[in-house]
Amino acid sequence: MDMRVRADDCTICGICVAECLFDAIKMGDEGPKFNESCTFCGACIEACPTGAIYQAEERGDAAEPAASTAPHDGKARxxxxxxxxxxxxxxxxxxxxxxxxxxxxxxxxxxxxxxxxxxxxxxxxxxxxxxxxxxxxxxxxxxxxxxxxxxxxxxxxxxxxxxxxxxxxxxxxxxxxxxxxxxxxxxxxxxxxxxxxxxxxxxxxxxxxxxxxxxxxxxxxxxxxxxxxxxxxxxxxxxxxxxxxxxxxxxxxxxVDLPSLNPWVRIIEIVEESAIGPNLAEADIVVAGGRGLGSPDKLRLVEDLAKALGGAVGASRAVVDAGWIGYPHQVGQTGRTVAPKLYIACGISGAIQHLVGMQSADVIVAINKDPDAPIFSVATYCIIGEVEEVIPALIQEIKNRNRA
Amino acid sequence: MDYFLTEEQQMIKELAARIADERIRPVAAELDEREEFPWELMKVLGESDLFAVWVPEEYGGLGGGVFEQALVVEELSRACSGVAVSYAASGLGSFPILLFGSEEQKARYMPDIASGKRLAAFALTEANAGSDVSSIATTAIEDGDEYVLNGTKQWITNGGEADIYTVIAVTDKSKGARGASAFIVEKGTPGLSFGKKEKKLGIRASSTREVIFEDCRIPKENLLGREGMGFIIAMKTFDKTRPGIGAQAVGIAQGALDEAVQYARQRVQFDQPISSFQGIQFMLADMATQVEAARALVYSVARLVDSGARDVSRAAAMAKLFASDVAMQVTVDAVQILGGYGYMREYPVEKMMRDAKITQIYEGTNQIQRSIIALDLIKEAARKGK
Amino acid sequence: MHIVVCVKQVPDPSQARIDRDTGLVIREGVDKITNPFDLYALEEAIRLKESFGGQVTAISMGPPAAKEVLKDAIAMGVDSGILLSDRQFAGADTLATSYTLAQAIRKLGDVALIICGKQAADGDTAQVGPGLAANLDFSHVTQVRKIRQLNSTETVVERLTDTGYEVLGLRLPAVITVVKEINEPRLPGLRGMMRAKKAEIPLWDSQVLDVDPKRVGLNGSPTQVWRTFEPARHQKGEMLVGSPSEQAALLLDRLRSL
The missing domain is CATH 3.40.50.620 (HUPs)
Structure with a gap:
């Protein structure tokens, strides 16, 4: 009696080593090696996800596929x-x-x-x-x-x-x-x-x-x-x-042929929710608003600018928690990670949890009245000023240029 | 300073501080601006068992007293004393029941107060009876198995929001101050209504309203103690709650001091943080010393009250008087240190200054406190002189 | 029903400060707290218990000091906590961690639902929840924003997707990971804190858990950190000055090249 391995099927995953109750298997470069502790209990055969292990009646069993005796490199397979x-x-x-x-x-x-x-x-x-x-x-x-x-x-x-x-x-x-x-x-x-x-x-x-x-x-x-x-x-x-x-x-x-399928999920409904404007995670341009906007109605400015640029609307955790805008818009560690070509942060101070979610944007524009706001340390372009003045000016300028 | 809190007291203080920092501070400015009663926060305080700290265990409480309540009030006041006073007023409304209520009354009302499910309020002040409690005009006339209440109470903290009101009303006009009695009135009783919400200088998150009785009939068993005990019930209640006003003042002052220190370290003028200027340093030092002295007094008095000592009125008055004057001074100084920013609503210290003022006024103006202290001093000297 | 919540102790992300000179995270003096995402998992489990009865056990893997997060969980309202702690468990990647946690669940035996936070705030991998399910051969669903129904064989949940949400019926036993939208975690109450103070947290080591030493800790972790380095430092941003309309014009000039 002997334990054998079909080398082509072995992924050297190590599951057999772990499953062996008798510490009888060592993983070599070419697959499992069985030592004298092996009791031929068959636990490894059960456990092997690819069915690579089998039991042979005696050495040199003719049924053994020729390939498995060929030398091979585990990883190379x-x-x-x-x-x-x-x-x-x-x-x-x-x-x-x-x-x-x-x-x-x-x-x-x-x-x-x-x-x-x-x-x-x-x-x-x-x-x-x-x-x-x-x-x-x-x-x-x-x-x-x-x-x-x-x-x-x-x-x-x-x-x-x-x-x-x-x-x-x-x-x-x-x-x-x-x-x-x-x-x-x-x-x-x-x-x-x-x-x-x-x-x-x-x-x-x-x-x-x-x-x-x-x-x-x-x-x-x-x-x-x-x-x-x-x-x-x-x-x-x-x-x-x-x-x-x-x-x-x-x-x-x-x-490919399918394995036998064992479903454990019942799909009851799939709902596409349209957030305001384009999908945040996929957008090339994101305009995001934070607490520095002052009040919920100022978020409209952010939405207007996003619309003018064809971008998505994002928000800091503070304004989402305050209920100004829904969670799907939240950017940052507890929200979504975005990496657009352009990210415009309006009235966002730039807590580290927010920066994590947006700092891989190609170009970051920060608009904030506080010159010490951390957001400026990651910004490509910094505008110190009142958001409610700068955004309308930006929208106006975009309109002017589009007309020109 | 180490005030040698027990493990349990330390826990209470830490939990209250956490709620203040995580839940109250972020919304304090908004609550102030919108003058909105903080029901959500009351729910949080209830779920955290903080309304249970001064209630005996047999009535669903945790068995603490005035000192435990003061620890909570102080921490909450650091963030927003409008929230803190809404919490503390439930204590004010409940102490008459705890001190003078029957077993049945305590068993009926205290568990819901301890869990925060129902808020309490204390209704004493009237338009013409502020410091002069003896001139109250609200009447309670016995009629069969009921008392019939008529009159209007003014500036009642938690008015309209509370479910349980302890009310002082006159049962025998001929006896003056000895003709007042105390009653429990539940919200929803026919004849009980509320006036408009007052617009205030500070503590704007709290609700302050008229409580109006128009032929309001309550069962006789809602009388607290006996007829004629109203005045003494009010005074004994204030002995329990004045250290709480002191704690509120200490909390406000500590909050203002914290803001001032932080600002002074960050604000740069003439190329250096303003904390490096001696003028600012001395102000901060005086503020800190005053706050600590006020805290030490408030804690000592709260512990004295809890010890069951008799004649605590003088000490309770001192705690309230000293701490509230400190709060006023320290918040004014904090605004000064923050300069123009301090005057703006974007920074929290102007609110603290507005909030501090009421601590010099309510539960007896500081002039009344001084009267209490002085009269007690003179009485004592006279006794000794005999 | 027996519900298990897996919690992790992490450095407080709100205290994360960056050393201005080195650009590295300062880790000294930072408090260790319950992973913020796990609070939503704890809250949801406690709410389920309040609605349907049963018991909630919190499990954590970590050094002995991680006992604190289990005490905090008890203060919030879970029934008991178990700490998986052994020097052998150190250095585990998500595969070894999910195996170790799975062994603890196996030992408990009767677990119907496991709730995890969406991810850990320090590692951000979001891999342990699904990995745990795979180890146990439980079903799993990630990013749950609402549990609609729960009975002894199935739970119906809303799962947040990249474009909306799905309503899924999930066979029990199952692992679900939850997002912050699902609830607002409660603060502990004083009674809970007092109970937590007295609570004994059993410590399960590799012997108790009967783990395969080759599958835990560093030994059981196929991934290795090869090196760490500072990300390219950000260049100082360009300051756009002038009136708002001048600032707008300057910005659009620069963005035109995009």
Whole structure:
């Protein structure tokens, strides 16, 4: 009797090592190694997520696949940079193109293909779009049950696909859905996950260097996941440049077989709420108001300026807590993180919790009457003055120039 | 300074301070501006068990006394004394019941007061009976199983908001001050109504209204103590609550001092923070010393009152008198240190100055306090001289 | 119903100050508090208990001093607290943390609902909630802004999405993470504080929890901090001076290049 491993299926995830009650398994570079403590209890066979472990009756069992005896490098069997193609109602989320842009760069440096995981129902047309944005392979999982994002089935399907095809890097957008899905999948695969990355690089061994802001953006931390694959990360939207679309670029479409699905969520209703103006997280321009406006009616000025610029309306926690505007508009640590091209802070003093949520904007304009307001320390352009005078002047000037 | 608080007292002080800093200070200016009764904050104080601190355990309280209540009032007053007085007035309205109520009366009213579910108020002052309590005109005439109340009480803190009113009314006109009695009247009783809300200089979050009785019939068992005890009930109640006014004054003064120190460290003139000027330093030093002296007196008197000592009127008057004068002086000085900014509503000290003034006036003007102290001194000397 | 709330002790974010010379966060002298997001989780659990009965247990993983956040939770109204503390647990990333917490939930046995804050204010990863669910094979939903219904087999919740919200029925046992919109956390009451002062907080170490040493702490953490560095310092902003209309014109001149 002997324990064997199908090397092609083994992801060296280490689950068998952890599950073994007799400390009989050591993880080698090429997969699990069983020592004399093994009682052949089969717990590892049960536990292995990819079904790579099996029991052979005697050494040299003829049934054993030839491949498993071939020498291999565990990590090297993980190939490809993958991106999760989040879609809503048949439209790709904006961050997907950014993931493809960065994913392409990493894939080229590794000399490996760029893959994309697409789940949905009747969204095949998106796989061409993904290819035009740079995907070499699209792993397509179509099912009526997968029409809308849902934690349960999406996690199960993705865990299955990732276990089967073994990418070395797997990136997901740091959206509400991505940040719910990624930790579930990573935990199931027992691999590392870095949240909300804003920069990537590769070390000399080809490990992904994942950089993210820590301590409210005052420190950057670079994280590695050297011994587990895939290396997973969620990526902050609006940080990376979107891939350019190359019309008629083609790739390979792989329709994957679905695992048996075990639903635990019942979708009762999906509601799109229209906030005032464009979506805050996706907007290129955000005009935000704070306590310095003085009174709730002055927030109208902020809305007017946002409208004149075609931007979204944001707000500091103070004015949301005071009930001047709804929570969907709150920018900052307890609200939304935005990284628009232009952020105009009106009457916002700039508490650190607010700065965390907006300081990666390309250009920051601060309008405040208090010259010592911390917001000025992160601003590109500083206007010291009364908000109620400066904003109407700005709106007037915009109108003048539009007319000209 | 260390006032050797028990673990429980320390806890009370810290919780009240937390509520003041987290919940009250952020809305204090707005409450003042809008003259809005702080019901939400009353709910927070109730949920935090702070209305229970002066109520005995058998009536749903935590078994503390005047000192515990003073700790709460002081901390709340640092942030907004309009809120603090709304809280304290429930104590003022409840002490007549605690001191002179029957078992039934205490069991019926105190648990709801202790939980903050119902607020209490004390209705004594009238248009022509301010310092001169003996000239009250509201009457309570016995009629079968009921008393019939007629008259108008003026400037009643928590008026209209409170559910439980302890009312002083005349039952026997011929006996002057000895003809007054105390009653419990519940909101909703036919014949009980409220006048307009007064516009005030300070403590504008609190509600101050007329309480009007028009053939207001209450059951006989709502009489507190016996007929004719009204005046003594009022005086014994003030002995319990005057240290609370002192605590309110200490809190206001401490709040103003804190603002002044902070401002002086930040404000730069002639290339240096104004805290480096001796003129400012001396002002701050005097303010701090006065505040600490007032606190020491208020705490000592509150503990004296809680000890069950007799004849605490002089001490209670001293605590109220000294602390309220300190509050007035310190808030005026704080406005001075903040200069033009201090005069503006954007900064909190002008409100503190407005709020401080009432502590020299209500629950007996400071002139009345001085009378009480002086008369007690003379009485004592006369006794010793015998 | 037994509800568990996972809480974390974090440095008070409102005290975060930046050293003007180094640009780094000053950590000395900063108070440790309950992760602000966890307060919403505690409040929601206490409200559920008040409506439906049952018991609420707060669990935290951290050094012995983290007992304080569990005492604060008891002061707010939860029934008991358990601290997972062992030197072996130190250095855990979110995978190791969620495994360790999951072992504690397994040991409790009868847990129907776990409520977590949306994320920790110091790490901001939002990964432990879903990770905990994956470890336990519980269902999970993140960013809950309202619990509409709860019975012994299902809870119906509103989940905040990037564009609105979803109404989801979730099979129990489940893990939910909540956003601040869900409620207004109460302050502790004096009675609660007195109860908390007396409360014993059991300390569960690796022995009690029966954890696999290879899956906790640094050993069980696949991610490693490789290096930290200061973000590129912001250049000093340009001051636009003049009358409001001059300031407006100057700004638009500069923004035109965008």
């Amino acid at each position: 993980h190939q490809g940079v993958w991106v999760f193609a989040e879609q809503h109602n048949g439209k790709l989320a904006g961050v997907v193109m950014e993931l493809l842009g960065e994913g392409r760069r990493l894939a080229d440096r590794l000399g490996q293909p760029l893959g994309c995981v697409l789940l949905g129902d009747g969204v095949e047309q998106l796989s061409h779009e993904l290819m035009e944005y740079g995907a070499d392979q699209v792993y397509l999982a179509m099912d009526p049950q997968l029409e809308s994002y849902r934690d349960d089935l999406y996690a199960q399907v993705i865990e299955h696909i990732v276990s089967k095809y073994r990418p070395t890097i797997f990136l997901l957008g740091g959206t509400a859905n991505g940040r719910s899905l990624a930790p579930r999948v990573a935990t199931r695969l027992r691999t590392g996950l870095t949240a909300d990355c804003t920069g990537f690089d590769l070390d000399e061994e080809g490990n992904l260097l994942q950089t993210r802001p820590a301590f409210g953006g005052n420190l950057m931390a670079t994280i590695r996941c050297p011994n587990h694959r895939p290396q997973m990360a969620t990526v902050r939207p609006k940080v990376f440049e979107a891939a350019a679309r190359q019309p008629d670029r083609r790739g390979e479409e792989i329709v």
